[in-house]
Amino acid sequence: MVATAWSLSIPRSVLQGILRLADDGERELETGGILLGHEDEPASTTRVTTAGDPGPAAVRQPRFFSRDLQHSQQLADMAWRLDHSQWIGEWHTHPHGQPVPSRIDHHSYLRHVRDPELGFARFVSLLVAIGPQRRTLVAAWITEPNGTSPAKLDVTDS
Numbered sequence: 460m461v462a463t464a465w466s467l468s469i470p471r472s473v474l475q476g477i478l479r480l481a482d483d484g485e486r487e488l489e490t491g492g493i494l495l496g497h498e499d500e501p502a503s504t505t506r507v508t509t510a511g512d513p514g515p516a517a518v519r520q521p522r523f524f525s526r527d528l529q530h531s532q533q534l535a536d537m538a539w540r541l542d543h544s545q546w547i548g549e550w551h552t553h554p555h556g557q558p559v560p561s562r563i564d565h566h567s568y569l570r571h572v573r574d575p576e577l578g579f580a581r582f583v584s585l586l587v588a589i590g591p592q593r594r595t596l597v598a599a600w601i602t603e604p605n606g607t608s609p610a611k612l613d614v615t616d617s
């Protein structure tokens with residue numbers, strides 16, 4: 460594995476919003492949403508500004524999640540108008556596992572970075588695992604055309 464020293468920087472308030480959505484009373488079902496923000500290539504950092512909610516048409520199952528595409532597009536349009544945030548990745552929960560991308564997740568992320576129409580240089584992901592006693596584990600990942608590696612999660616107070 461190539462040691463990509465890439466960081467995912469996220470404001471504490473945005474992470475808290477994700478954790479609230481992850482524990483919404485149906486935490487046995489996967490949930491998630493898009494991540495919007497800015498890529499800072501010289502600093503090897505992706506800065507998250509907004510985390511989307513799943514949306515009314517999302518498909519939520521114990522081991523599968525598919526976000527509401529139309530809802531995500533509306534969130535992306537709003538974020539772009541607000542501060543030129545772009546679609547930079549996604550977050551989702553693993554109610555029955557580790558905060559590690561599954562084989563399906565990995566292939567889905569690779570499809571994103573390899574699709575020239577989407578124009579991703581890389582795709583970041585935040586995985587939230589909710590274990591026994593509601594012990595929550597969060598991990599950041601980065602997918603580049605050659606594979607998926609762990610990213611450093613940097614929670615900021617701004």
Ligand SMILES: [Zn+2]
Nearest residue numbers: 553560561564
């Ligand atoms: Zn997954």
